[in-house]
Amino acid sequence: MKKPYKNVFDKRRRDLLKIFAAAGIGKGLLRASPLVGGMMASRLAEAQTGPNKSVVIYVPDGALPEHWYPNEDLTSFGDMSQPYSTVASECNFLKSMGHHRGGHGVMPTIINNSWGGDSFDVNMGRILGENLPFTYVNLGVHSNGKGVLTKDNGSKVPFEDNPFNAFNRLFGNLQPGGGGNPKLNAVDAHLDAVRALKTKLGSYEQQRLDSHLTAIEETQRRLQDLGGGLSCAAASPPAEFPIEFSTFQQQAELQADIIALALECNFTASCSLALGNDGAEFTLPYLNFQNTYHSSIHGGNGGDPTYPHYRETRAHLSSLSASLIGRLRDRGILDSTIVCEVTDMGNGDAHSNTDVPLIMAGGGGAIQRGVSNAGGASYTPLHQIHTAAVALQAHQHPLYQGYESEVIPGVLT
Numbered sequence: 001m002k003k004p005y006k007n008v009f010d011k012r013r014r015d016l017l018k019i020f021a022a023a024g025i026g027k028g029l030l031r032a033s034p035l036v037g038g039m040m041a042s043r044l045a046e047a048q049t050g051p052n053k054s055v056v057i058y059v060p061d062g063a064l065p066e067h068w069y070p071n072e073d074l075t076s077f078g079d080m081s082q083p084y085s086t087v088a089s090e091c092n093f094l095k096s097m098g099h100h101r102g103g104h105g106v107m108p109t110i111i112n113n114s115w116g117g118d119s120f121d122v123n124m125g126r127i128l129g130e131n132l133p134f135t136y137v138n139l140g141v142h143s144n145g146k147g148v149l150t151k152d153n154g155s156k157v158p159f160e161d162n163p164f165n166a167f168n169r170l171f172g173n174l175q176p177g178g179g180g181n182p183k184l185n186a187v188d189a190h191l192d193a194v195r196a197l198k199t200k201l202g203s204y205e206q207q208r209l210d211s212h213l214t215a216i217e218e219t220q221r222r223l224q225d226l227g228g229g230l231s232c233a234a235a236s237p238p239a240e241f242p243i244e245f246s247t248f249q250q251q252a253e254l255q256a257d258i259i260a261l262a263l264e265c266n267f268t269a270s271c272s273l274a275l276g277n278d279g280a281e282f283t284l285p286y287l288n289f290q291n292t293y294h295s296s297i298h299g300g301n302g303g304d305p306t307y308p309h310y311r312e313t314r315a316h317l318s319s320l321s322a323s324l325i326g327r328l329r330d331r332g333i334l335d336s337t338i339v340c341e342v343t344d345m346g347n348g349d350a351h352s353n354t355d356v357p358l359i360m361a362g363g364g365g366a367i368q369r370g371v372s373n374a375g376g377a378s379y380t381p382l383h384q385i386h387t388a389a390v391a392l393q394a395h396q397h398p399l400y401q402g403y404e405s406e407v408i409p410g411v412l413t
Contacts (some may be wrong), residue, residue, distance in 0.1 A: 011131045051363045051392055053263050054124040055328070056111055056272040056385075057321045058149055060280050060349035061297055062102075063314050064307060065355040069095065069286075070118040071374050079311045083319035087326050087361065090334060092411060093372035094358040102345040104351035107147050107278045108156060110342050111385050119151045120340075120385045121272045127394045129269030137262050139166050139255040140274040141248060141320075147277025159274050162243055163254035170262055171348060249320065256324035260331050275317050278344055287312055297348040310348065325361050334393040335364035338388045342381045358384055360411065366391040367411055374410030383408050 067078040074088040084091055085139045101109050111120035138150045140159025151155040236373035243251065252275060259271040276282045280294035289296050289309040296309040321341055328334040338362040346352040358381060360367055367387075368374070386395075386403040391412055394400050 006160040030274045030317040051336050051338050051366050052128050052269060053333065054121065054128065054270045054388065054392060055259065055263070055324070055337055055339045055362075056121050056149065057324060057339065058107070058110070058147075058272065059314075059321055059341060059343050059357075060147070060278050061294070061315050062343050062352070062358040064310065064349070065312050065357075066359050067307070067314075068092070068355075070372050072371060073267050074370055074372060081316040081318060083315060083322045084325075084359070087322050087329065089370045090325060090329055091359055091361045091370070092368055092374065094360065094375035094379070094408065094411075095372055096354075096377055096386065097356040097358050097375045097384075098377045098380050099345060099353040099356045100284070100382050102356070103351050104278050104344070106344050108150050108151055110381050111149055111340075112151060113382065116154050117151065118153065119149060119269050120389075121150055122152045122157075123399045124389070124392065124394060125268060125270035127381040127399060128392060132266055132268050134170065134262070134268040136270040137166075137170065137259065137268050137273070138272045138274075139163070139259060141252045141255060141276065141285055142245065142282040142357075143274045143277045144281065146279055146281065147213055147274060149272055149274060159272075161251075163251055163258060166255065166258050170258065170267055246285050248282065248284055249286070249316075252320040255324060256320075256327050259324065260327040260333065263328070263337060264307055264331050264333050275320055280348075284313060287316060289313060293317075307349070314348075321359075328362065334362040337362045338366070338391050340381075340384055340388050342384065356381070360384065360388065363391050365413055368413060374408055379408050387411050 032045060048173070063080045067080045070077040070081055070084075070088075070093055073277055074085075074091070074093070074131050077085055077088075081093070084093075108119070109115055112118070121136050121138060125132075129135065136150070136152075138157060138159050139274040140147070140161045143159040143161055145158050148158055150159070160169070172183075244354050252273075262268050262271060276293060280297065281292060283290060283292050289312055293313050296313040297307075301309050325334065325339055328337055328339070339359075341357075341359040341361070343357060346355040346357070354377060358375075360370070363369075386406040387408045389395050389400040390404055390407050395402075395404050
């Protein structure tokens with residue numbers, strides 16, 4: 001008897017290759033532009049049912065339970081979770097969750113079944129997006145090389161913290177050099193491949209391709225408006241948009257745009273976004289509290305037991321996470337995406353392993369949304385990703401086979 005994944009995942013690969021062959025799409029055209037492969041993959045993706053994309057959002061150092069938990073039907077929120085009210089109908093707040101290894105320095109194990117294994121985002125990329133241009137996309141905001149979630153073939157993979165570099169890597173295919181002023185913007189780099197592809201598509205798919213190009217142009221325009229233009233002669237961002245703590249929010253929003261666009265265009269099926277690192281060694285100087293995030297948790301409250309600074313800084317990071325969920329919703333891809341927001345502890349001031357603030361979102365009809373009524377102390381972020389894997393039907397693959405028994409009760413529909 002064939003293993004289940006042979007029927008499901010190998011068939012997906014064969015079907016996609018048949019689509020490429022039938023449309024006359026050769027390897028040369030696929031290499032010329034990731035947009036071509038993503039567009040053709042969308043033919044197969046649209047024919048499938050259920051979610052087929054994954055996003056992991058990392059927020060450091062937990063939250064205070066008394067200022068976090070919303071009520072069961074998400075009509076009332078704590079200060080730290082209030083920003084999620086804008087996407088409440090898309091979210092499932094897990095209750096009273098534990099942690100399998102809480103504290104600082106444990107990021108590589110939060111979404112990883114073993115310290116030496118490969119992380120959930122990498123495995124989902126392999127399972128869900130085997131034929132897509134990028135296996136996974138892992139972006140950060142001031143992770144600064146000190147916080148890593150992603151492990152590929154046992155090795156830590158740092159986040160790309162620079163949104164200009166991330167955009168160019170995914171969409172740019174920039175070609176500097178050659179004399180004169182050889183600037184190609186991120187859309188022009190795809191045009192030859194797009195022209196070739198258009199001759200092979202029907203009118204509906206041509207419209208879809210045009211919409212992808214428009215979305216790329218809009219994201220590039222946001223980059224140019226904020227940064228004063230992209231340099232095609234180098235991968236570094238222009239000086240007008242420094243990658244520093246004062247632009248933390250802008251960086252996070254641009255990274256969210258890039259993730260939403262990469263998923264919409266089927267460049268990848270798996271993305272992650274880290275807001276800072278597990279040492280919380282970043283500042284948000286445009287807020288009232290301007291010392292490090294770590295200080296807002298431990299020493300920045302002046303003895304006030306209500307934690308005014310921690311409430312402010314965590315609420316801001318919550319707003320950035322909610323913004324990514326909102327972007328996925330507004331682009332029409334949240335229903336096909338399972339989002340897991342993870343963290344490394346419960347009460348950040350106590351480094352606790354209890355009342356860990358975890359969220360799942362999206363997934364269409366695959367998970368219960370608009371509620372906070374499932375979870376328990378015996379469940380951890382590993383159960384969260386196993387639940388996501390089952391919702392994504394990835395449990396039929398050997399990498400996640402057998403984890404059906406570790407699903408959090410009451411989350412899946």
